[in-house]
Amino acid sequence: MSNYSKQRESILNIIKKLKTHPTAEEIYMKVKQIDERISRSTVYRNINILVENAEINKISMPVGPDRYDYIDNKHNHVICEKCGKVFDFYYEVPKTLKNEIQRQLSGKISLTESLEINGICYECKSKKEKWEV
Numbered sequence: 470m471s472n473y474s475k476q477r478e479s480i481l482n483i484i485k486k487l488k489t490h491p492t493a494e495e496i497y498m499k500v501k502q503i504d505e506r507i508s509r510s511t512v513y514r515n516i517n518i519l520v521e522n523a524e525i526n527k528i529s530m531p532v533g534p535d536r537y538d539y540i541d542n543k544h545n546h547v548i549c550e551k552c553g554k555v556f557d558f559y560y561e562v563p564k565t566l567k568n569e570i571q572r573q574l575s576g577k578i579s580l581t582e583s584l585e586i587n588g589i590c591y592e593c594k595s596k597k598e599k600w601e602v
Contacts, residue, residue: 477515479503481539484525490536490546490555528555531587545584551593560584 483499484491491499497512516537519525528536528546533553538546547556562584571577 474515476500476504476507476511477518480512480515481519481524484519484537485539485541490528490538492534492536494534496537526583528585530555543583545586547586547588547590549590549593550587551589554590554592556590 480496480500483496483503487495487499489495493513493516496516497507497509500507500512516525520527520537524540526538526540528538528548530536530548530553531550536555538555538557543561544557544559547558548554549556
């Protein structure tokens with residue numbers, strides 16, 4: 470566990486408030502509005518510490534920069550393949566599915582598992598349908 474840092478606390482508070490699953494750059498821009506002297510490297514380094522300390526989740530994106538999410542309750546993510554937005558959804562993975570995955574892996578899965586599902590969000594689907602007529 471790393472030592473307390475006022476800058477890290479500020480970064481964590483911003484991530485808690487943002488429900489958009491921000492990128493590191495978006496977090497940096499928000500922190501910069503509060504503390505104009507903070508450097509990009511300080512923000513990025515503290516984001517990594519928050520991930521290591523399991524205070525925030527890193528969402529690895531198939532395309533584009535990773536996104537971050539405050540761990541306030543157990544939830545999963547859907548990632549839009551078109552616009553890259555990340556949406557929360559709540560679903561408890563059934564024990565039978567966990568057992569089947571473990572059987573196929575011949576190993577053990579983490580108790581802190583989460584699902585990340587790729588799809589197309591309603592907004593992008595609507596745009597596509599308008600142009601297909």
